[in-house]
Amino acid sequence: MQSPALFKPIQVRDLCLRNRIVIAPMCQYSAEDGCMNEWHLMHLGKLAMSGAGLLTIEATAVSPEGRITYADLGLWNDLTYAAMSLTLDSIRRWSDTPIAIQLNHAGRKASTDLPWKGGAQFSPGSGFGWQTVAPSPAPYTKGDHLSASLDKAGIREIRQAFADAAQRAAKAGLDAVQLHVAHGYLLHQFLSPLSNFRTDEYGGSVNNRMKFPLEVFDAVRGVFPSERPVSVRLSATDWVKGGLQLEQSFAFANELKQRGCDVIHVTSGGLDPSQDIPIGPSYQVPFARKIKEEVGLPVVAAGLITGFDQAEGIVSTGDADMVGLARTILFDPNWPWHAAAHLGGKVRAPNQYLRSRPSNYRDLFDVE
Numbered sequence: 001m002q003s004p005a006l007f008k009p010i011q012v013r014d015l016c017l018r019n020r021i022v023i024a025p026m027c028q029y030s031a032e033d034g035c036m037n038e039w040h041l042m043h044l045g046k047l048a049m050s051g052a053g054l055l056t057i058e059a060t061a062v063s064p065e066g067r068i069t070y071a072d073l074g075l076w077n078d079l080t081y082a083a084m085s086l087t088l089d090s091i092r093r094w095s096d097t098p099i100a101i102q103l104n105h106a107g108r109k110a111s112t113d114l115p116w117k118g119g120a121q122f123s124p125g126s127g128f129g130w131q132t133v134a135p136s137p138a139p140y141t142k143g144d145h146l147s148a149s150l151d152k153a154g155i156r157e158i159r160q161a162f163a164d165a166a167q168r169a170a171k172a173g174l175d176a177v178q179l180h181v182a183h184g185y186l187l188h189q190f191l192s193p194l195s196n197f198r199t200d201e202y203g204g205s206v207n208n209r210m211k212f213p214l215e216v217f218d219a220v221r222g223v224f225p226s227e228r229p230v231s232v233r234l235s236a237t238d239w240v241k242g243g244l245q246l247e248q249s250f251a252f253a254n255e256l257k258q259r260g261c262d263v264i265h266v267t268s269g270g271l272d273p274s275q276d277i278p279i280g281p282s283y284q285v286p287f288a289r290k291i292k293e294e295v296g297l298p299v300v301a302a303g304l305i306t307g308f309d310q311a312e313g314i315v316s317t318g319d320a321d322m323v324g325l326a327r328t329i330l331f332d333p334n335w336p337w338h339a340a341a342h343l344g345g346k347v348r349a350p351n352q353y354l355r356s357r358p359s360n361y362r363d364l365f366d367v368e
């Protein structure tokens, strides 16, 4: 039987993924002062045993003000670095699954409560809140406080914070870095005409609006080791009339390609609460396909990819090079095992679990 496309390795720079299953970044809102703790060891440790080709650490703030909530993970100083290194060292002792990290600044969507406590935004000085910053002082939603508009010094500071965090990520041995330019956070806020009303060189035309995200990309690519990949997560469209459209995403992705971006992780929305999204299985896959065709970079498609044949179809038809799973793999952390069993692939499992293999799947595990 031909081996399934989902379980074919893929090489990106020096990083070789055993299969095309990428665990998408998922905020856990469980850090303390930006530091990883036992939760992250349990959560990431569990996912590192899943057999996925790549595990991506949640949106990680490059500065305290860049956190979505007060319990977001960070990588802005020695303490956050030390906590992350400790966690990663423990996981790596038992798993060789490659690990990437998503770097983020939440911009105007920062300073909110935990999602399971309603997620409302704290105003500066109230509760766990602080003053948010953004390209322009336009709130995300009614009831949010006004962000401070970033001046040139503020822009330089955040660019440097991204570079510093990428350097820490490199030192912690992370295999890849992903820039979060999606879901309405700061870099997406610069890109979208619905949140960027600047009249300087960072606003106006799409070329101006992409200037800051590209500067951040250059700063990160410049410090992250050249043999390790840097990817970008991009909201291909805002799903709002007058917002970011696919053609502008092509332009941005083309610029990224020229600057050495390795992979585009395609998602959508999150910038404006009036978004109208026709949600359904694989609903973002067509964007991934179009970006891949237009730009010629490898793409990850994500969003309601839940089925084994569905995922195999996406990769085997070339719609995307990899699939990104979030809720799917939280619900079933051994999804890659089950996919391999269903499709006739091989998957890596810890030696301690090899005896779990059902007798009708003799060749399921790819033993070290």
Ligand SMILES: Cc1cc2nc3c(=O)[nH]c(=O)nc-3n(C[C@H](O)[C@H](O)[C@H](O)COP(=O)(O)O)c2cc1C
Pocket: 024, 025, 026, 027, 028, 058, 059, 102, 180, 182, 183, 233, 267, 302, 303, 304, 305, 324, 325, 326, 327, 328
């Ligand atoms: C609990 C949770 C946390 C998430 N956190 C992030 C995040 O940190 N960064 C990000 O880009 N997307 C985040 N997302 C979005 C997912 O990565 C993914 O794009 C989305 O859930 C659609 O994929 P799914 O249908 O497989 O869940 C999160 C989703 C969930 C469910």
